[in-house]
Amino acid sequence: MRITALAGGIGGARFLRGLRAALTPEDRITVIGNTGDDIHLYGLKVCPDLDTVMYTLGGGIHEEQGWGRTDETWSVKEEMKAYGVGPEWFGLGDRDFATHIVRTQMLAAGYPLSAVTEALCDRWQPGVRLLPMSDDRVETHVRITDADGPRVVHFQEYWVRLHAAVEAEAIVAVGAESAKPAPGVLEAIAEADLVLLPPSNPVVSIGTILTVPGIREAVAAATAPVVGLSPIVGGAPVRGMADKVLAAVGVETSAAAVARHYGARRDGGLLDGWLVDTSDAAAVDEVATAGIACRAVPLLMSSVEATAEMARAALALAAEVGK
Amino acid sequence: MRITALAGGIGGARFLRGLRAALTPEDRITVIGNTGDDIHLYGLKVCPDLDTVMYTLGGGIHEEQGWGRTDETWSVKEEMKAYGVGPEWFGLGDRDFATHIVRTQMLAAGYPLSAVTEALCDRWQPGVRLLPMSDDRVETHVRITDADGPRVVHFQEYWVRLHAAVEAEAIVAVGAESAKPAPGVLEAIAEADLVLLPPSNPVVSIGTILTVPGIREAVAAATAPVVGLSPIVGGAPVRGMADKVLAAVGVETSAAAVARHYGARRDGGLLDGWLVDTSDAAAVDEVATAGIACRAVPLLMSSVEATAEMARAALALAAEVGK
Known part of the structure; x- marks a missing residue:
């Protein structure tokens, strides 16, 4: 089975770890990662979402924190402060710095971000093919x-x-608007047996991926079923501050509103199926009325196994809507 | 008193620390640092000699090692190894990396190396004005x-x-050959009350500085006396492997041969005075015969005070030849 997932940072990465656990080694996962939160710091190219996916699936993530490296040290940042060079508010540890140094060096040598990401993943072996949404700066x-x-x-x-x-x-x-999908992105969507929208931020993670011309159209036109999982549980983001950015695009902070925001495929939108948390079971009918098959299942990623169970529910819903 | 010294790495830096201790706060030291051992590593501009001077005079040096930072950590290098990115043979610690990251960022923003060095020294307060020999890449x-x-x-x-x-x-x-002396370099030599050649490597440290067009000429034409200290004691370098590179330029590894290599000012060379170690007292007459005033004093930089005493001997010799 070929599964293509769009993903942001912490939420997406944790979901993908559960998804991988729910699948067999023969299944193939392609992840289209958000690069809209990339930032140049200290002259280095930092790709927080790609790295969070890579570290989480590769076993290098700081588990409690959700981002950055385990066994991290902070000497470089201390020195930056001593030099009076900021920003102080962004947490880059020494091990993390190494990733950004390698990435920046490869980019300067002319490699596109997709090739750099592949090279970094050669070390981390995340068990998925990780593609940036675009090689262009967004x-x-x-x-x-x-x-x-x-x-x-x-x-x-x-x-x-x-x-x-x-x-x-x-x-x-x-x-x-002038960015192109990275090599393999459109193909991964077109050739997938299932397209997943993990419980990532619908505005600044998945929403940003969808702003790259061609990606939204490819998802809408995919032959495979498209199933998403709500990042909103009980009227609030499970983690992060998605409510703040949902308001900016005029979307209510509710599992049903996010589903309607993505839209039903029958109406030119993206979703065939949508999973909401059991606490949002009342939203199931509303979402179904909008033309999106909906099920209520536990959506708290409290462990890899609990997350794998969410992934299985998504696979089951996909099988149902794909008939 | 205005003193201008040419300097390489460890030997030069330690001498400068002694020199500073031998002077009063009213005296002004300008250091023209070798940048010929600069190297680009991991896409970063590394200036080992400038940094050794800066760290040594600024209190940040790893004292026993002579190079790099005290209280250093090595996470970045560990990660580089895990990524398979070399070279493994060059020791860059995390704190040191920060210096190179700041430098590279400033260079990329368009600042010349001399301005970058000044900015880095704003933190370290080395008590000398540290100038790279050139802003051009050598x-x-x-x-x-x-x-x-x-x-x-x-x-x-x-x-x-x-x-x-x-x-x-x-x-x-x-x-x-196409490099220009950094801003202030020629002026610092021309306006000095004393020009010093510390016991740095005469080929790859001071020799390299002298290859920048204009610098050798400025030293030869300086109105101030020029006094050097032998890096060779008892027929061997005190530290490092100067003998290997002296052979490459056809110079014997002896205190007298290095003096003749620099040459006497009366013959268009660089030196008015030369200090050799007491163990090389037999060379004094030979050097004097070559037209260079020579004294034998202890030249082992075993402590800051011992080094200050060397500096005082150089000042005394300068006063003598400057009459």
Whole structure:
């Protein structure tokens, strides 16, 4: 079975780990990773979502934190502070720095990000084929108004520095309109037996991937069923601050509203099936009415096995809607 | 008093620390640092000699090792090995990496190396004005013949990887002929009350600085006395492998031969005065005969105070020849 999943960072990576556990070694998973939260720091190209997927599936993730490396040290960051070189608000450990140094060196040598990602994964052996959504630079920016007046900040500044505490007035994936899907991305969607939208952020993770021209169209036109899992449980994001960015695109923070935001395939949208948490069982009928097959199952990724069970539910729903 | 010193790495840095201790806070030291052993590693610009001077005078040096940082950690290098990215033979610790990351970022932003060095020194406060010999890229390469046949290797590969164990057939400062002295270098030599050649390597440290067009001429034409200290004691380098590179330029490994290599100012050379170690007292007459005032004093930099005493001897000799 060939499965293609779109994925952001922590939520996506944890789901993928469960998915892999639910499958056999013969199954093939391709992950199309969000690169909209990429940022240049200290002259280095940092790809937080790709790395979170790579580290999580490769066994190098800081488990409790959800991002960054296990057994991390922080000497470089200490020195940066001593040099007065920021930003201080972004956490890059020494081991993580090494990844960014290798990536930046390869990019400077002319390799596209997809080739660099493949080379990094040669070490981590994540058990999936990890593709960046695009080899072109796309960076998500957020329009806000705070004490400094109206301004546009990089997504990481909004998310990590400001903790999404101010209203996101608009979210723009800078560079997306002229970006091309990375090699293999459209093929992975077209040739998949199943396309999955994990419980990643529907706006700044999966939403950003879908802004790359051709990707949304490919998902909408996929011959395989497309099944998603709600990142909203009981009216709030399970993790992160998805509610802040959902508001910016005029979407209510509810499992049903996110499903309608993705839309039903029969109406030109993306979804054939949608899983909501058991606590949102009341939303099942509403989603079904919108033309999306919906089931309520436990959606808390409290362990790899619990997550694998979510993946099995997605596979079961796909089998049902794919008939 | 304004003193300008040319300097390489460990030997030069330790001498400068003694020199600073021998002077008053009103005295001004300008150091013209060798950048011929600079190397690009992992896409980062590494300046080993500038950093050794900066760390040594700024209190950040690994004292026993002579290079690199105290309290160093090695996570980045471990990760590089895990990624299969070399070279493994060059020791860059995490704290050191931070310096190279900041430097590379500033260079990429368009700052010349001299401005970058000044910015880095803002943190370290080395108590001297540290200038790179040039803002232009100059890298020393060594021609060797080994099991891989005749080939040219970067100086660092020759020195650090091969431990200078094969014969250096030729030494070339690539880029030197079209390099310009960094801003302030020629002025610092012309306006000095004393020019010092510390016991740095006469070929690949001071020799390389002198290959930058204009610098040798400026030293030869300086109004101030020029005094040097022998890096060769008892027919061998005090530290390092200067004998290997002296042979490549046809110079015997002796305190007198190095003095003759620099040459007497009366003959268009560089030196007014030369200090040799007490164990080389027999060389004093030979050097004097070559037109260079020479004294034998203890030249082992066993402590800052012992080194300060060497500096005082150099100041005394300068006062004598400057009359």
